[in-house]
Amino acid sequence: MARFRLLIPGILLLIGAHSTCAQSLTPNQKTILQIKEDSLQFFGFNIINAAEGADRLRSDSNFTRIMVRALKVPYSFQYPFDSLITISKLMAPDSSFRIFTWQLVKDDAYCRQKGFIQINTKDGSLELFPLRDVSEFAEHPTDTIANHGGWIGAVYYKMITKQFRGKNYYTLFGYDENNQRSTRKWIDILSFNENKQPVFGLNRGFTFEKDSLPLPPQNRFMLEYKKDGRARIQFDEEMDMILLDHLISETNEPQKKYTLIPDGDYEGFIWKEGRWQHIEKVFTQKLEDGQAPVPAPFKDKESILPDGMR
Numbered sequence: 242m243a244r245f246r247l248l249i250p251g252i253l254l255l256i257g258a259h260s261t262c263a264q265s266l267t268p269n270q271k272t273i274l275q276i277k278e279d280s281l282q283f284f285g286f287n288i289i290n291a292a293e294g295a296d297r298l299r300s301d302s303n304f305t306r307i308m309v310r311a312l313k314v315p316y317s318f319q320y321p322f323d324s325l326i327t328i329s330k331l332m333a334p335d336s337s338f339r340i341f342t343w344q345l346v347k348d349d350a351y352c353r354q355k356g357f358i359q360i361n362t363k364d365g366s367l368e369l370f371p372l373r374d375v376s377e378f379a380e381h382p383t384d385t386i387a388n389h390g391g392w393i394g395a396v397y398y399k400m401i402t403k404q405f406r407g408k409n410y411y412t413l414f415g416y417d418e419n420n421q422r423s424t425r426k427w428i429d430i431l432s433f434n435e436n437k438q439p440v441f442g443l444n445r446g447f448t449f450e451k452d453s454l455p456l457p458p459q460n461r462f463m464l465e466y467k468k469d470g471r472a473r474i475q476f477d478e479e480m481d482m483i484l485l486d487h488l489i490s491e492t493n494e495p496q497k498k499y500t501l502i503p504d505g506d507y508e509g510f511i512w513k514e515g516r517w518q519h520i521e522k523v524f525t526q527k528l529e530d531g532q533a534p535v536p537a538p539f540k541d542k543e544s545i546l547p548d549g550m551r
Contacts, residue, residue, distance in 0.1 A: 316365035354394025405515030422499035
């Protein structure tokens, strides 16, 4: 009997499945996944677009259940789920895992992110880490380091890999609707410990010691700004640098994050000695809107994902 593992915070389930000698998806397995993908497409659309909060909650529950069943199919890691355009699907640059994330908005007071990490296993069995969003309980979310059960939720739109002392660190760029007044974007660092468990956050992973007014180091970075302010965080391949909008307050109240908007300047981070080191001012002159380097959009203009992820 082949087995797969479903990893839930604090619980390891070993569940039997029929063995197979194939090293890739069979036509029958592809058919099964295509059928499940049709259902996932329906519920995934309703998670975002259903008119009532209760319907969005039910759709999320159905989507999660069907997705787990689909991923139990041997060698499901090879199946792209291309039609699921209302969720994010990012493959690690080294193909060692992929991460699915999406958001659920019940009402004005409830916005949560959901997700899984699926590991690329040699025998095609399922090794899955469900992600539990604990943002509402995190008093200082930029300072936490936790496993998949203590995740600071985001819908990820890009992933890059950096190395330090032979270890891979996966930098994730994420979007979070947050609340009625402000939006957040995150830069998080994912790694795997000696037990091959995911770890979100890196101790002193973001440093500011070169700033004119140095801030304490952070384990992840957050950019919070006015709702629909369209602040950007992106990675420029040629510069090998993270670029982000510099924000100012519309009302001269920088402590009120919902007043912050881009002013045309850019900050940055460069990877140095296993950390992202902050650069206060990347360019010596302000860039007009549209002049900054812009990577390929997350989805095309017809996407029904939030504006901040495009």
